[in-house]
Amino acid sequence: MTETEHSKTPMMDRDSAAALVYHDLKTSQRATFQVAAEWGRWLTASLVLVHSGALFGMFRC
Numbered sequence: 001m002t003e004t005e006h007s008k009t010p011m012m013d014r015d016s017a018a019a020l021v022y023h024d025l026k027t028s029q030r031a032t033f034q035v036a037a038e039w040g041r042w043l044t045a046s047l048v049l050v051h052s053g054a055l056f057g058m059f060r061c
Contacts, residue, residue: 012020
């Protein structure tokens, strides 16, 4: 591109830039919530596994 062609390229207006940033932040938020949900499921499963083994050991006759 020459200098004159580059200067004629319109810049993104404020509304489209805000929409782009909003979309990017919402995508990041969804990814963060998904990771947190997976970690919560893992934590719950591991706690149930460990504590059920302890209860089984305590009440075994």
